[in-house]
Amino acid sequence: MNSILAHTHSGLRWVVLGLLVYAILNALRKKSTYEKSDRLLNMFTMVSLHIQLVLGLVLYFTSSKVSFMEGWMKVELLRFYGMEHILVMIIAIVLVTIGHGKAKRALDVTKKHKTIILYYSIGLLLILASIPWPFRKLGAGWF
Numbered sequence: 001m002n003s004i005l006a007h008t009h010s011g012l013r014w015v016v017l018g019l020l021v022y023a024i025l026n027a028l029r030k031k032s033t034y035e036k037s038d039r040l041l042n043m044f045t046m047v048s049l050h051i052q053l054v055l056g057l058v059l060y061f062t063s064s065k066v067s068f069m070e071g072w073m074k075v076e077l078l079r080f081y082g083m084e085h086i087l088v089m090i091i092a093i094v095l096v097t098i099g100h101g102k103a104k105r106a107l108d109v110t111k112k113h114k115t116i117i118l119y120y121s122i123g124l125l126l127i128l129a130s131i132p133w134p135f136r137k138l139g140a141g142w143f
Contacts, residue, residue: 002059002062002063005055005058005059005062006059006063008055009052009055009056009059012048012051012052012055013052013131015048016045016048016049016052016127017124017127017128019041019044019045019048020045020049020096020120020123020124020127021124022041022045023041023042023045023116023120024116024117024120024121024124026038026041027112027113027114027116027117027120028113028117030109030113031110031113032109032110033109034109034112034113038112039104042100042103042104042116042120043100045096045100045120046096046097046100049092049093049096049097049123050093050097052093053089053090053093056086056089060081060086063081065077065078065081066078066081066082067082068082076138077138080132080138081132081138084130085130085132088126088127088129088130089126089127089130091126092122092123092124092126092127092130093123095119095122095123095126096119096120096123098119099115099116099118099119099120099123100116100119102115102119103115103116103119
């Protein structure tokens, strides 16, 4: 069961990254309109991040990669999964959620797009920095 969740969480990362990039590019190219499709894209991006968070939290409490044994902060793998990964990902998701809310309430169309660009871009950068990419040698693969 844990393996299925881990693979789902890992594979869904590509959907989340794709949606974030698409939402940012969409906001960059739109200037004077903010349509229902823009709202739906931004909302679906945020919801996909929240689904990813739920899967990650389940893994956090069930995975053997998270262990709080004595000296766990000195072990790179345990420190990454036990603190760094979850902390930065939660910060990124909170930023995207705040950005979505601010853009939804903004009255000016340009402000809506600028807000999405700012918050979603910062969230994307934090997420990219905190993914256990295979080249980081943290026991994770591309999928």
